[in-house]
Amino acid sequence: MDIKKIDLNMANNYLSVANVNWIQVNNNNFALKGSLFLKENNNFYRLPNTIKTRDNLIALSKHSSGIYFDFKTNSTAISLKVDIASKAYMAHMAATGQNGFDLYFKNEGKWVFLATTKINLESYALTLIKDLKPILREYRLYFPLYNEVKDIYLGIDEKAKLEKVDPKQEKLVFYGTSITQGGxxxxxxxxxxxxxxxxxxxEAINLGFSGNCHLDDAILDILQKVKKMKYLILEPESNLTNEALKEKLPSFLKKLKTSLKETKIILISAFPQPLTLIKDDVKENYLKRKEFQKKLAETLEINFIDGFEILKDLDYEETVDGIHLTDLGFYNLYLYLNNYLRNL
Structure with missing residues (x-):
């Protein structure tokens, strides 16, 4: 059975618009956001091309998580032509999350989701939306969470207007684990x-590195130099051994606190773990690690949030595998932090 033939809403979206004007997505044509090094790198990497650090960290930095750009057009259709590094490769994460591009538009001052790329190929061209009225609208396009984007073109009507949008915003920076990267x-x-x-x-800057939030000196150096950073949210615990947590976190936080005088720093402990319900040693370690971080944050006068408290009302239904969040988990995490930051 081919469900795409039975339910057309399940079908892939392929290129269906003729006479497309293709514009390469780069810093000359658009104001790329979501990474600190887009201009100097001339690619979609999240760390500098010249950085000297661990190979795994460099590999993950090529994933375009968090990168986006805004634009205005009156085109009746919006298409994409894309080259990425690979097809989707994880069984427990949707291809639209690993490889997808999300299109939003601004409606009465609020961003509203429109479409995503329902396709699992390394190279493709497709239409995200068509048959629109030729009205000038503002759009935002988000890049994939777990793949490297090698090249991308935005497609609009041949005679349509296109305006670069370059909002000057303070930064909201995240440094964390696979959760922050988007898994x-x-x-x-x-x-x-x-x-x-x-x-x-x-402007949200995503420095989430799946399995590799190890409090590296190279990342510390980057964070200490970020300009106009209103908030810095850290969630490193799940990637740190007990020894690393105790040996590296205090120094890491002290240096950030000293450097970032105008930035509000928030440390989040690990999210709910179902194994704590059936393994006493796991529960004991979970609670000890949380208490260590809480006391450390109090000593350094850094904001601390108990990760368990954020998602506890979901009864452990917020993950796909006991660790990584589903949309349910992400949205509830957002709701909690949105309220917290507005009242900080």
Whole structure:
């Protein structure tokens, strides 16, 4: 049975618009956002091309999580022509999250989701939306969470207007684990980092590195130099051993606190873990690690949030595998942090 023939809403979206004007997505044609190094790199990497650090961190930095750009057009259709590094490769995360591009538009001052790329190919051209009235609208396009974007073109009507949008916003920076990178959201725009960026009208910078939030000196150096950073949200615990947590976190936080005088720093402990309900040793360690971080944050006068408290009302239904969040988890994480930051 081919469900795409039975239910057309399940079908892939392929290119269906003739006479398309293709514009390459780069910093000359658009104001790329969501990464600190887009101008100097001339690619879609999240760390500098010249950085000297661990190979795994460099590999993950090529994933375009959090990158986006805004634009205005009166085109009746919006298409994409894309080259990415690979097809989707994780069984527990949707291809639209790993590889997808999300299109939003601004409606009465609020960002509204329109379409995502329902396709699992390394190279393709497709139409995201068509048959629109030729009215000038503002759009935002989010990049994939778990793949490298090699090249991308935006397609509009041949005679349509196109305007670069370059909002000058303060930054909301995230440094964390696979959760922060976006595992396992069904699409890029539903990651809590992007949700918060839209809600708070800030440029969200995603420095989530799946399995590799190890408090590296190279990342510390980057964070200490970020300009116009209103908030810095950290959630490193799940990627740190007990020894690393105790040996590296105090120094890391002290240096950030010293450097970032005008930035509000928030440390989040690990989210709910169902194994704590059936393994006493796991529960004991979970509670000890949380208490260590809480006391450390109090000593350094850094804001601390208990990750368990954020998602406890979901009764452990917020993950796909006991660890990585689904959209349910991401949206509830966003709701909690949105309220917290507005009252901080």
């Amino acid at each position: 396992c959201a069904t699409r890029p725009g539903i990651n809590y980092t992007s949700l918060l960026g839209r809600s708070l009208n800030l």
